[in-house]
Amino acid sequence: MKTAVIQFPAANCDRDAITALEKITGRESTLIWHRETEIPEDIDFVVVPGGFSYGDYLRCGAMAARSPIVNDLVKKANGGLPVAGFCNGFQILCEAGLLPGALLRNKNLKFVCKPQKLKITNGNTRFTSAYGGQQEVVYPVAHHDGNYYADDATLSKLEKSGRVLFKYVDNPNGSARDIAGICNEDGNVFGMMPHPERAVDPLHGGTDGINFFKSILESR
Amino acid sequence: MSQDIEITKDIVAEHGLSKDEYKIILDRLGRTPNMNELGIFSVMWSEHCSYKSSRRHLGKFLTTGERVIQGPGENAGVIDIDDGDAIIFKMESHNHPSYIEPYQGAATGVGGIMRDVFTMGARPIALMNALRFGEPSHPKTKSLVDGVVAGIGGYGNCVGVPTVGGETNFHKGYNGNILVNAMCVGLASTDNVFYSAAKGVGNPIFYVGSKTGRDGIHGATMASAEFDDDSDEKRPTVQVGDPFTEKLLIEACLELMATDAIIAIQDMGAAGLTSSSVEMADKGGVGIELNLDHVPQREDGMTPYEMMLSESQERMLMVIQPGKEQLAFDIFEKWELDVAHIGETTDTGRLTLHHGGKIVCDIPVAPLADDAPNYDRPHKPTPKRDVLDAAHIALTDVNAGLLAMMGSPDIASRRWIWEQYDRHVMADTVDSSQSGGDAAIVRIHGKNKAVAITTDVTPRYCYADPYEGGKQCVVETWRNLTCVGADPIAITDCLNFGNPERPDIMGQFVGCIEGMNEACNALNYPVVSGNVSLYNETNGVAIPPTPAVGGVGLIPDLDFHTNLAGAKDGDVLLMIGENTGWIGSSLYLREVAHREEGAPPPVNLKMEKLHGDYVRRLIRNRRVNAVHDCSDGGLLVTATEMALAADIGFDLQRPAGSCAISGWYFGEDQARYLLAVDENSVNPILSTAEGLGIPATKIGTFGGKRLTSNDGLSLDIGKVRSTYEAWFPKLMES
Amino acid sequence: MKAIVHIGLKPGVLDPQGRAIARSLGDLGFSEVTGARQGKVIELDMKGNDAEKAKASVIEMCEKLLANTVIESYKIDIEA
């Protein structure tokens, strides 16, 4: 599987994403600069990394979502290219309209960084299938604006259609209905505030994230 | 401000220059300086830039060693950690700005120390911070804690460098003058380290980063002046940090550094364009000519005086290899940073500034550095205190004592703080605050080795006895690095003291430095960088002497590292070192007995070395499951921290005939470690220790969920944990 | 010319900042405050002097970047 990570100015988890992708695929991952206008045709999976693109100024992810590369990302994602956004990447995908809803400031207004327990609420997706029925995982969270919001109709639709893949156990940020991670209607675009890419190494953040990436690898 | 203004006595005084200092200026110039020139002399000769009260004492430090590539004198210190890898690090204070505007003060402190590190070619890989606040009950404390912590997190998280550790203390001595010391550790190649000495003649000088605004003018002199009640009025000198630009600046500088385009580079820190250009010229023995019209400016109508003294953040000055100008422009423009060619190196040995077609400053560089004042301030040693016998300090209820300690301001969990810091970004934090190690561990990317980092100082010891306290702060960092299995290599420091013009304060300063240096020599543990922050006083009341030390060590093989969290059911608890029950100047004495007296524990450097080397050897031989050194709170607090980290209880047995009970549990004898070891390792460890002349005693076993002892200790671990975890949130939510 | 863009959360969207402000004011004894909302103002310096045209282009800026219309509404004032 050929993977790529988009590099925005100051989206600083590009290294975390590349480290995880290379570890799991065993192949070099490509860094794509935000001013590029096209994602190479041979890329099978794109990660929109976390961090603070454009310093999170104005609104988290707002400026990155308008960059040239995201134009092409939207096009290719709508054509079926698998895409995952973590943390700031999730915010960017929402801002770009690839995922519904928006991320507000954490309920207690504080940045929160800790290992976070999550419930897998749909194990039958291209992002969760390798968990083989496992119910709970721990991924680190590290964000200031992770409070997921969408109107009630959207939330119900997401839940009913199995598009909520992860929920928080002990909601750390006030997200509506404890939602942690969601996908689009076609199931190829996924976003979440927690960091599975920081959970692929026993010395670093645990290993619960490995099966997230394995799912994508195996579902190809 | 125009250079035509006549220089009066008042103007000279406003610039913080003494009559004698001004006379030297007149002498060296052979004429009266203009305003621009006076401003430049004033900031270069401020305490902050010239180290005029401290220089001669800093010179005493051990600064060389096998692994030292660059000691003090550059933007940061550089050490060799094998395989062509170099670690570059430094600690710096941002005390005064953080008191005035805690969020921005702390944020720009983090930004500034990062620039010192990446200026030298290193990618920052870890941030630390050492914080001191006033009493928890002081009306300002809560908002200062809130702002400082948010500012540190706000900057570091955004730039994407993990904040992996630090320390936080509370004491009334900091009520009017908090300390915010930030440390940055970076990784470079030994063959690609950058220095600040300008070289050659006619080489282009580039300005990059943010535009220059009117912020922070006279920040350097502010940082060197005492506070009084009018300080609130001096506010507009506060600068606002822009971590987004900092991140771009890091990436752009590192990209340019991978080419051979840079001859010299220097961040614009305190005193901005002035100190960066003067230092580059002085170190390289060249002159510098700048055209200030080309300096990127944020506001209209800025004068040369303002431009030279501005402390706008996120800026760098560099000397570029002729012919590489376009390459530099391209890289900085790619990262959307301001970049300008503002001048050249010359062979005149002078700093010459042009503005609006006129020469607005023309002074020789050498006197700015060479003739900077260098005072031998009178210093009076701190009188020795009597030794306090633990037999006079009662401990009737060990349970109440332990709970009081675990819920006290200096021991209670710092979770409230570190959960606001991104500790994991960059994918290499091995042991974050989460597991409560004595030192943070950050892996070298892609390799199985790591650096260990810690910051420490015990101001109550330094106040009681500067010399012993000075030894102790160095030794404690060395022990903390040892506890995680690292070879301690070198330290940086941040010397926070009161007004050096007072002999008793100067006595503290000199005493601490001499003690620190004694420890550095005994442990072969040199100082490679540092910072001095003086005049930390409000209305004539000085802070306790606080020489914060940042230690860095190497874990050559990550398969052999430890922390305090590994104790297993059935493990035996061993104490390395001697417990004489030293209660003087202990935290217990202060928090529970409410007495701040007695000589602090003496530091026996031979013993420290012997014990530490032995513990490290046990770690490398996989003999221990968990290690923690005894510091604040003594044996019982140390053991309890191990129990909480592993979520396991213990039973302690105080041997018959040992010292007084308060001292045994809470005394702070140095050179001690607690180890959790497998039952079958006990005898080999004890017998080897005996052979080496190291006191080692079995004092308990781990297991269950209760903390018990033969002196009536009996507490559920959950109860202890809730006391330990509750204090900070309660303070902040009150 | 200047354009002043006021951006606020739509009614019904939880406003954690506003809520925290109201609570803190209450804690400080300002019991007369019964609610608070926090919004943004963006002030733009603009070339030209055709207010109509400016407004039209600021609307476009809001839709494209300045506001997230999923959660926010905006209001534009043009000053000469």
Add this chain to the structure above:
Amino acid sequence: MKAIVHIGLKPGVLDPQGRAIARSLGDLGFSEVTGARQGKVIELDMKGNDAEKAKASVIEMCEKLLANTVIESYKIDIEA
């Protein structure tokens, strides 16, 4: 009654947000924008109907909590 508090950075204080917004608008082709500044608005719901008194108490709120007067200035409008 409502109090609208406008809070902005004092002149001369660096406004990284405003700068980034201006640049981003430029990238999107809005070349008519020559500068941008970002500020906050806090809208307070208030009991009572004495505008004078309300204003006085909002000034106190600004000084104590709402504005960081080291770097920010504020302006208050009271609406009935």
